[in-house]
Amino acid sequence: MSGIDALPPLREVIAEHGLSARKSLGQNFLLDLNLTAKIARSAGDLTGCDVLEIGPGPGGLTRGLLAMGARRVVAIEKDTRCLPALEQIAAAYPGRLEIIPGDALEVDWAAHLNGPIRVCANLPYNVGTELLVRWLTPETWPPLWQSLTLMFQREVAERIVAAPGSKAYGRLALLAQWRAEARIVMDLPARAFTPPPKVNSAVVHVTALPEPRFPAPAEGLSKVVAAAFNQRRKMLRSSLKGYGPGIEAKLEEAGIDPTARAETVSLERFCALARALD
Ligand code: SAM
Secondary structure, three states: OOOOOOOOOHHHHHHHHOOOOOHHHOOOEEOOHHHHHHHHHHOOOOEOOEEEEEOOOOOHHHHHHHHOOEOEEEEEEOOHHHHHHHHHHHHHOOOOEEEEEOOOOOOOHHHHOOOOEEEEEEOOHHHHHHHHHHHHOOOOOOOOEEEEEEEEEHHHHHHHHOOOOOOOOOHHHHHHHHOEEEEEEEEEOHHHEEOOOOOOEEEEEEEEOOOOOOOOOHHHHHHHHHHHHHOOOOEHHHHOHHHOOOHHHHHHHOOOOOOOEHHHOOHHHHHHHHHHHO
């Protein structure tokens, strides 16, 4: 017995199905089922929830999510070598695991899940940020998901939860904090993974707020933040000069010193600027 279920230990699963890790697929597996159960627990109460998992691999976290009582898990995996191992888990939890072979950037996951929906994943690093940005920028808010519990490289996790004035503060922090609450809930050393990556990792838990913290047009906010941080060392009156000669007045209208740099400006002020430019 493995501890959380009656399935074989993950090292056996990997050996049986020949799942040698591939760098091109961002494969750094978690083989300790106590750890995957802990990550699943940090996603909140899963009972009564459908859970979306990206990149289940050999299924360590999948097993954690099912053992923690998820109503259903929908798992999207690009590596077809992993499918037999995942089928074994599906058989142990009848009707509760749907495996979707394919690329998470292309699959229409919403069609496979019913609310309430939580997302929990040890993400492939090469697509992690792209997926997060997509989840944070749906056409309507609140989003379909209630929470995101995601593994990132520690440096990316810091960028998501960063406060103004810090080196890590930028587009990702503003995006994540405008309509959601984000915090780091767990740190993982590189040695927790097989094979170990070059850097440490952290789990970030993001909860969707019912409404944005401050009113702002979504597209306008995203555009002005991108322009401001594109040249983060420059004064805003210069990095935003693409907005035309009236930009200094708009900055002042939003309560921002035109000579300030993007990294010192709060979310509230960026929202005011997006409104002024709207
Ligand atoms: N969840 C497993 C664990 O914790 O041990 C594996 C995590 S590993 C960091 C990332 C997984 O994502 C791998 O199984 C990889 O094959 C899969 N993957 C990589 N790119 C993907 C993509 N675009 N869509 C879906 N899965 C992908």
